[in-house]
Amino acid sequence: MEPILAARGLTVSFTTPDGDVHAVKGIDLDVRLGETLAVVGESGSGKSQTMMGIMGLLASNGRVSGSAKYRGQEMVGLPPKALNEIRGAKITMIFQEPMTSLDPLYPVGKQIAEVIAHHRGGSQREARPRVLELLKLVGIPDPERRIDSYPHEMSGGQRQRVMIAMALANEPDILIADEPTTALDVTIQAQILKLLRDLQKRFDMAIVLITHDLGIVRHFAERVVVMRHGAVVEQGATADIFGNPQADYTRMLIEAEPHGRKAAPADDAPIILEGRNVVVDYKIDGGFLKARASTFRAVDNVSISLREGQTIGIVGESGSGKSTLGRALLRLIASEGVYRFGKTDISSLDRSGMRPLRRSMQVVFQDPYGSLSPRQTVGEIITEGLYVHEPQLSRTERDKRAIEALTEVGLDPAARNRYPHEFSGGQRQRIAIARAMILKPQAVILDEPTSALDRSVQGQVIELLRDLQSRHGLSYVFISHDLSVVRAMSDYVVVMKDGRIVEEGSTDAIFSAPKADYTKALIGAAYNIGP
Amino acid sequence: MTDAAISSAPEVKGRSLFQLAVMRFRRNRPAMAGSVMLVLIACFSFFGPFFISHGYDQVFSSYVTIPPSLEPRPGEDTLEDAMKGVATRARVELQSFTVEGEAFTAVITAKDPIDPRATRYFDRANEFDKTEVAATEDEGRRLTLKGVVDREYFLFGTDTNGRDLMARVMLGGQISIAVGLLASLVSLGIGVTYGAISGYMGGRIDNVMMRFVEILYSLPFVFLVVVLVVFFGRSFILIFLVIGAVEWLDMARIVRGQTLSLKRREFIGAAEALGLTDWQIIRRHVIPNTIGPVVIFVTVIVPKVILLESFLSFLGLGVQAPLTSWGSLIAEGANNIQSAPWLLVFPAIFFVVTLFSLNFVGDGLRDAFDPKDR
Numbered sequence: 001m002e003p004i005l006a007a008r009g010l011t012v013s014f015t016t017p018d019g020d021v022h023a024v025k026g027i028d029l030d031v032r033l034g035e036t037l038a039v040v041g042e043s044g045s046g047k048s049q050t051m052m053g054i055m056g057l058l059a060s061n062g063r064v065s066g067s068a069k070y071r072g073q074e075m076v077g078l079p080p081k082a083l084n085e086i087r088g089a090k091i092t093m094i095f096q097e098p099m100t101s102l103d104p105l106y107p108v109g110k111q112i113a114e115v116i117a118h119h120r121g122g123s124q125r126e127a128r129p130r131v132l133e134l135l136k137l138v139g140i141p142d143p144e145r146r147i148d149s150y151p152h153e154m155s156g157g158q159r160q161r162v163m164i165a166m167a168l169a170n171e172p173d174i175l176i177a178d179e180p181t182t183a184l185d186v187t188i189q190a191q192i193l194k195l196l197r198d199l200q201k202r203f204d205m206a207i208v209l210i211t212h213d214l215g216i217v218r219h220f221a222e223r224v225v226v227m228r229h230g231a232v233v234e235q236g237a238t239a240d241i242f243g244n245p246q247a248d249y250t251r252m253l254i255e256a257e258p259h260g261r262k263a264a265p266a267d268d269a270p271i272i273l274e275g276r277n278v279v280v281d282y283k284i285d286g287g288f289l290k291a292r293a294s295t296f297r298a299v300d301n302v303s304i305s306l307r308e309g310q311t312i313g314i315v316g317e318s319g320s321g322k323s324t325l326g327r328a329l330l331r332l333i334a335s336e337g338v339y340r341f342g343k344t345d346i347s348s349l350d351r352s353g354m355r356p357l358r359r360s361m362q363v364v365f366q367d368p369y370g371s372l373s374p375r376q377t378v379g380e381i382i383t384e385g386l387y388v389h390e391p392q393l394s395r396t397e398r399d400k401r402a403i404e405a406l407t408e409v410g411l412d413p414a415a416r417n418r419y420p421h422e423f424s425g426g427q428r429q430r431i432a433i434a435r436a437m438i439l440k441p442q443a444v445i446l447d448e449p450t451s452a453l454d455r456s457v458q459g460q461v462i463e464l465l466r467d468l469q470s471r472h473g474l475s476y477v478f479i480s481h482d483l484s485v486v487r488a489m490s491d492y493v494v495v496m497k498d499g500r501i502v503e504e505g506s507t508d509a510i511f512s513a514p515k516a517d518y519t520k521a522l523i524g525a526a527y528n529i530g531p
Numbered sequence: 532m533t534d535a536a537i538s539s540a541p542e543v544k545g546r547s548l549f550q551l552a553v554m555r556f557r558r559n560r561p562a563m564a565g566s567v568m569l570v571l572i573a574c575f576s577f578f579g580p581f582f583i584s585h586g587y588d589q590v591f592s593s594y595v596t597i598p599p600s601l602e603p604r605p606g607e608d609t610l611e612d613a614m615k616g617v618a619t620r621a622r623v624e625l626q627s628f629t630v631e632g633e634a635f636t637a638v639i640t641a642k643d644p645i646d647p648r649a650t651r652y653f654d655r656a657n658e659f660d661k662t663e664v665a666a667t668e669d670e671g672r673r674l675t676l677k678g679v680v681d682r683e684y685f686l687f688g689t690d691t692n693g694r695d696l697m698a699r700v701m702l703g704g705q706i707s708i709a710v711g712l713l714a715s716l717v718s719l720g721i722g723v724t725y726g727a728i729s730g731y732m733g734g735r736i737d738n739v740m741m742r743f744v745e746i747l748y749s750l751p752f753v754f755l756v757v758v759l760v761v762f763f764g765r766s767f768i769l770i771f772l773v774i775g776a777v778e779w780l781d782m783a784r785i786v787r788g789q790t791l792s793l794k795r796r797e798f799i800g801a802a803e804a805l806g807l808t809d810w811q812i813i814r815r816h817v818i819p820n821t822i823g824p825v826v827i828f829v830t831v832i833v834p835k836v837i838l839l840e841s842f843l844s845f846l847g848l849g850v851q852a853p854l855t856s857w858g859s860l861i862a863e864g865a866n867n868i869q870s871a872p873w874l875l876v877f878p879a880i881f882f883v884v885t886l887f888s889l890n891f892v893g894d895g896l897r898d899a900f901d902p903k904d905r
Contacts, residue, residue, distance in 0.1 A: 017558065332803055358806035371797035374548055375819040381798075384815070385805040419547050435801065 003030035004173055004206065005054070005091070010066035010076070012046065012053040012230075023049040025230040026066060031174055036200065036207045038221035038238070040214065040253070042454040043425070046230035047210050051176050055093065056083045070174075089119045092167035096179035098159035102151040108162045109135075109147030115169045134165040139195060156318075157188035161195065168199060175200075176208045181216065185317035185481065190525035193220055212454055214254060215484075215526070218242055226250050256456040258488035262466065264506060265309035265491070271340070272475050273361065273443045274305040275329050278337040280321070280499075298324040299335070300499040304477075306443060311469070311476040313490030313507065315483060315522065321499035322479045326445040329477065330361055341443075359389045362436035366448035368428035372420040379416030382406070382435045389439060405438040406431075409464060426457035430464065437468060443475045450485055462488055483526045487511055495519050549822070555899040562895020565888035572885055576704025585683070585695040587702040588853035593657035594685065595693040599873050603682035605658045610635070610680065613658045621652035626673070630680060635659065637676045644671030653678060688873045690863065699855055700878055706856040707882075710770055710840045711833040717775025718836075719829060722782025727817045729783065730790025731809065741787065744780050752777055752839075756848055770849055774836050785828055789821040823900035830893030834886045857882045 012024035024046040031037055041047040053064035054075055068075045070086055078086075087093075095101045103111060112131045113124040120127075128147070135143035138161040151159055160180060167175055177196065181189035193216065200207055209221060217224055218238065225235040226249065234247040245251045280299040299321040306312055316322045328335040331346060331354050339347045341357055349357075362385075365371040372381055382405055383398045393401070403413040409430040420428055429449060436444055446465065450458040462485060468474060478489045486493060486507075493510040495503045495518065503516040514520045546554075556562055580587070593613065594604055605613055611628050614637060618625040623645055626638040637653075639645065653662035653676065662678035687696035729740035756773050763769055793799060793816075802812050841858015843849035850856050857878050864875030 017554070327800075330804060332800070355806040358804065361804075363801065363804045365797040365801060367797050371801055373798045373802075373816050373820065375822070376815075377547075384802065384807070388806045388811075421548065422546070432801070435805075439805075 002032070004033050005029075005031040005068065005070050007050070007054060007068040008066060010050060010053060010064065010068055012049045012058065012062060012064050014059070015061045015063070023062075023230050024053060027227070027230070027232045029225060029232070031206050031208055033173065033206055034200070034204045035223060036197075036209060036221045038209045038211060038217040038224045039227060040211060040217055040224055041227035042212055042253075042456065044229075045227045047227045048178050049230075050227070051093070051178065051208065051210060055087050055091065055176070056080065057087075057093075088115060089170040090172050091174045091176065092170070092172040093176040093178060094160070094163045094167050094180050096182050098156050098163055098183065101163055102159055104151050107148045107150055108154070112162070112166045112169055115166055119170050130169070131165075134169060135162070137168070137199070138162070138165045139191075140165075155188075156184055157192065160184060160188075160192055164192075164195065164199070168203070171203055172205055174206045174208060176210070178210045179212070180209070182211070182213070186483070186525045187317065187521055189216075196220075214242075214257065214455065226253065253456060256459045258459055258462055258485050260466070260488050261507070262311055262489060262491045265307055269307040269309055270342075271305045272308050272342055273329060273477075274338075274340040275325075276303045276338040276340075278302045278304070278325060278328050278335060278339075280324050280328050280333065280335040298499055299328060302496070302499070302501055304329070304494065306475050306477055308442075308475055309469070309473055310492060311478055311490040313486035313493045314477060314479045314496060315481065315486050315493060316496035317481060317522075319498075320496040322496050323447050324499075325496070326363070326447050326477055326479050330363055330445055332363075355388070359385060359439040360441050361443045361445070362439060362441040363445040363447060364429075364432050364436050364449045366451050368425045368432060368452055371432050372428055374420055377417055377419055378406075378423075378431055381420070381431060382416070382438050385435065385439045401438055405434040408437060408468070409434045424457075425453050426461060429453060429457075429461055433461075433464065433468070437472075440472070441474070443477070445477045445479070447479045448481070449478075451480065451482060458485065465489065483511075483523060495522065552823075552896075552899040556895050559895040559898060561891040562899075565891030565895070568884060568888040569892065572704060572881060572888070573708055576701050576708060579701040580698065583695070583698060583701075585698045587694065587698040587855070589694060589698070591657045591683065591689060591693040591695070593693070594683070594689050596691050596867075596871050597685060597689050598871070599686055599688035599696070599877070601684075601686065603684050605680070605682070610658065613656060617653055617656045617659070621649045623649065623674075633679050633682070635678055635680050636665070638673065639676065640669075640673045642672070645674050647674070649674075650676060650678075657681065657683065687877045688871070690874055691867060691871070694853075696874065696877055699860060700857070700881055703855045703857040703860045703878060704881060706850055706854065707837045707840060707858065707885075710774065710856070711837045713771040714774035714778060714836045714840075715829050715832045717771055718778035718782050718832060719825065720779075721775065722779035723786050723818060723821065723825060725779065726783035726786025727790050727813050727821065730787035731794060731813050731817055733791075733794070737787075741784075744783055747777075748780055753846070753848075756843060760848055765848070765851070767850065767854075770840060770843065773843075774839050777839075778832055778836060782825070782828060782832070785824055786821050789824055790817050793817055793820055827893055827897045827900065830889050830896060834889050837882070837885070857885075 007027065007029040009026045009028065010024060011022065011026045014021045014023060027050060029050065039047045039050070049058070052058050053062070054068040058064060064076055066076060070091065073086070075083065075086065102108065109128070109131050110124065112134060113127040116127040116130055117124045131147060132143050135147060140146050140158060140161055154162065181192050184192065196207060197220065211217060221238050223235065224238050224241045226233045226241070226247065228249050234241065234245065234250045241250060242254060245254060278299050279297065279301055281295040281297050283295055302325055304312065304325070314322045314325065324333070327333045329339070331339060331349065337347070341361065346354065346357065379399070379402050383402050386393055386398050386401060402416050406413045406415055411427060411430050411434070420431065423431065449465070450461050453461060465476070466489070469476060478486060480486050490507055493505065493507050494501055495510065495516065497518050503510065503514065503519045510519065511523065514523055597604065607630065610630055614628050615625055618639060623639040623641045626640050628637045629635065647664050650662040650664060653659045658681055660679050660681040662676050664674055665677040666675040685695055687700060690696055690699065725740065729737045755777065759769060759773050799812060799816055802816055807815070837857070840849055840856055841861065844856050844859035844862070850859065860878035861875060861882060864878060867874050
């Protein structure tokens with residue numbers, strides 16, 4: 001079949017103070033009418049920049065060369081005005097962040113109408129019926145009312161639907177979806193992907209799906225292009241790529257899906273960290289004139305007890321209160337309930353009372369970019385705990401401990417004199433783990449420690465965490481929305497929704513025979529749970 | 532896979548964000564030009580006085596309000612007139628007057644014998660120096676005087692009191708720059724600490740602290756200055772304190788806003804989980820991370836403070852004569868704009884160039900600290 005978009009020898013490079021960076025190094029790519037092409041690769045592989053280059057949407061220091069033809073029309077080097085005839089009308093894009101890709105100052109209807117009016121002429125008022133039709137098409141409930149809503153009044157999933165409606169407004173031939181579901185919960189992700197598939201059939205358009213999630217690719221794409229370091233490693237039909245991968249890298253990517261299980265600890269293992277009837281209320285400030293402030297119950301009467309050597313996985317979508325529960329267990333936020341660490345009752349301890357215990361219960365956060373102070377060296381970051389808990393240590397002793405900790409998490413000890421921004425996401429997460437481990441804690445709360453990482457790096461971090469656990473007899477509370485990771489990490493699973501426990505049980509029981517409807521929906525929606 | 536865990540970078544020392552910002556700043560031409568200009572102006576103001584012979588308070592009564600010139604004063608053509616003037620004052624008659632290079636010879640006569648001390652009249656004039664009696668004739672009724680012509684350079688001209696404007700501009704620069712920097716540092720110190728504490732503590736403490744700031748905001752600035760001057764007397768240090776004490780309010784608000792967003796960052800959460808006290812977190816994590824916007828804001832405060840100081844001097848609450856600042860020089864120049872425009876032009880050039888340079892430097896710093904903005 002004749003490709004409608006053909007890229008030949010496409011290169012994208014960026015001028016930086018440290019010399020030119022070649023993000024895409026001369027790739028060939030075909031998109032055929034009506035197909036779903038998945039472009040797969042890890043962050044930094046150039047998969048997004050390829051599409052941005054074709055669309056002329058590069059950052060100001062970017063340059064694109066080579067050739068990209070849309071129905072015989074050369075797009076590279078086309079002046080913006082001529083390019084606008086194609087982009088937004090014939091080739092459209094949706095992006096990862098539905099929170100930031102809509103303008104917060106305009107109602108969504110107006111934003112869609114603008115696209116229609118721009119490409120088809122006419123006023124925005126005339127475009128209104130078409131906007132309503134589009135909103136109905138993408139499954140926004142009550143479109144007559146929603147058309148005048150502002151983006152902040154909608155949920156993430158709804159916003160992504162609005163973005164799709166905007167992209168479909170001019171019935172494009174090609175829809176480029178750049179990680180369209182990465183920022184969404186699994187159940188929403190499934191709905192959006194289903195919507196995209198339905199719309200594709202209806203309009204007979206090609207979808208270019210840029211993603212790092214092989215689970216989605218396997219279920220959704222017809223053809224796959226695997227990219228790495230700005231070059232195409234392998235391309236072919238989805239079944240071939242997954243069934244019989246040729247390149248080592250592709251094989252590695254497929255095998256990077258988290259696997260393995262963790263054995264449960266002995267039943268009589270002592271309880272190390274326990275929270276009974278945990279209740280966390282967030283006060284919503286009523287403002288200056290409103291006297292009464294309302295409260296929002298983030299965690300509602302949840303009990304959890306962590307045994308020595310156990311890993312409890314807490315699963316739930318955003319807003320389910322799972323992270324709040326983690327913080328409450330560490331007594332980092334005000335909460336009600338009875339808390340116990342080992343044999344000590346810590347329910348009534350204040351901040352200074354908790355301080356001596358802090359070294360035994362640590363936390364690792366999700367965002368490897370946000371959890372390290374950008375102005376401290378790695379050495380300063382990881383020894384910060386020693387500064388509090390073992391202030392008598394001399395500088396050389398602290399340095400020695402830093403080296404030990406870095407070696408333990410698999411980093412070069414020389415890293416301690418460098419700054420966080422010089423490391424990749426996976427390395428930063430290792431630094432965050434080193435910071436927690438240097439105090440030799442007994443219980444560690446892992447709050448989505450792998451969610452911001454590429455699959456293959458995720459696998460390594462999970463390996464590291466499991467390794468540390470068996471070496472030091474650690475107990476983990478593992479908070480995640482990613483079911484495949486939870487299954488690989490934990491021996492006991494707690495499913496949370498709206499601040500309550502929906503279901504709990506051993507990992508195998510939850511995954512093989514879920515009882516609650518919500519658990520079933522969650523597991524059903526997760527594409528990456530292999531057999 | 533790409534993250535092979537161990538980085539094999541040979542360099543052991545990392546580049547901090549600050550060092551990266553400095554690198555970006557160095558590549559920014561207008562900003563570098565601005566920095567060079569600032570350094571030049573500072574050198575001119577602080578080291579210039581060592582290279583010129585005139586004091587800032589030295590009055591040249593012969594040269595009141597003369598325009599700037601590259602020629603030395605007095606000029607050849609005016610010397611004779613000046614000499615005649617002196618002779619009249621000494622109540623003698625000038626018979627002849629010749630100038631050879633630096634030396635002059637004058638012959639004076641009078642009806643009565645002339646007291647040799649009359650040479651004082653000649654020395655007293657700015658034009659002549661080292662006047663001696665070379666020959667006495669006619670029983671002292673006719674004296675031949677010899678001396679040197681004292682040539683002075685007034686590149687910037689002189690003011691209405693006959694003081695060298697260049698020396699005045701240098702002194703004004705010293706005071707304006709010192710006030711600008713010191714008052715900014717005062718506001719920086721108070722504002723950053725106050726804002727960080729208020730933002731980090733949050734809740735009721737934040738409420739009380741920010742309401743206090745708003746109360747101070749609402750006080751008229753001049754009123755505050757007058758009150759402080761009445762209490763503490765007028766002094767140079769007070770100007771720093773007064774201006775700093777007013778300017779920290781903006782700084783506190785900016786730092787508080789930064790802190791509020793920093794507080795939600797995960798590294799603050801991690802620090803809490805490690806058991807750091809509030810003060811340790813503020814000192815080790817909050818304040819260092821506000822440095823970008825703070826440094827940029829300082830470059831806005833410095834010109835603002837310089838302007839404020841000139842406003843105070845204009846009201847008579849700032850530095851007092853014979854001390855001066857660029858602001859008071861400009862005010863003085865503005866009064867004489869028709870008769871002596873150079874009195875306005877020279878201080879204004881220095882002031883404007885300084886403010887421009889500070890703006891370019893501020894722009895450069897903003898780009899250097901926050902490259903994503905562009």
